[in-house]
Amino acid sequence: MQQIQAKTQLRTKKMVLTAMLACLAFVLNTYVYFPSMAPFQHFVDVIAAVLLGPWYACAAAFLCGIMRMMSGRTIQAVVGAVFGPILGGLIYQKTHNIWLVLVGEVAGTGLLGAMTAYPLMKLFYGLDAQSPLYYIPLYTPAALVGGGMGVAALLIFKRSGLLNRMLAELGREAPHG
Structure with missing residues (x-):
């Protein structure tokens, strides 16, 4: 019974942190x-990938993207955000290397x-x-800058x-x- 309670508490902590990180990114x-x-989407993505793992980090990015779409952004707000935390989170699970999370976020x-x-964008918005x-030179700098800020924050957290x-x-x- 205590083991079930502990798992429930851990899942609740992760869901609350997921929601908080989604709101922070938004x-x-x-x-x-x-x-x-x-860039701040990627900042949060890197932190979420390390703290929560790939799936909760993806959920945070997805929630933020949906909120951004509801406030007038295009579908890029979701699509551009979800792959980085999945890849970064999977890399962190395998290596436990903060720097490689940045590689996953950028890729x-x-x-x-x-x-x-x-x-x-071509289908829904008529991109010409x-x-x-087309979007690689637009997405990559944001991921590098924001992901780099996320790594810097994690290294400060690690040192302390x-x-x-x-x-x-x-x-x-x-x-x-």
């Missing part, structure tokens, strides 16, 4: 805006997200671009001991090195 992207760039967003956005590579405490509280393994 607020940061709403008030700190660069044309065609949402997931800058390549997979960008190439997935192209046909959807002729190449499926906060990251290990947060990961322990969430039933996750601490980074190596």
Whole structure:
């Protein structure tokens, strides 16, 4: 019985943190805006991938994307956000290396997200671009900048001991090195 309660409490903590991170990304992207760039989505994606794992991190990105779409953004707000935390989270599960989460975020967003956005933008919004590579130069810099900020924050948390405490509280393994 206690084991079931512990699993329920852990799942509840992860769901609450997922919602909080989704809201943080939404607020940061709403008030700190660069044309065609949402670096704070990637900042949060990297942090969520490490703290929560790929699926909760994807849920946070998806929730933020839906909120951004509801406030006037295109489907890119969802598509450009969900692949990075999945790939980054999967990489972190295998390696426990914070720097490699950035690689996953950039590859997931800058390549997979960008190439997935192209046909959807063409279909739903009548995008006139002729190449499926159209969004790569737009998505990649945002993922690099925001993901880099996320790694910097995680390294500061690690140095202070906060990251290990947060990961322990969430039933996750601490980074190596």
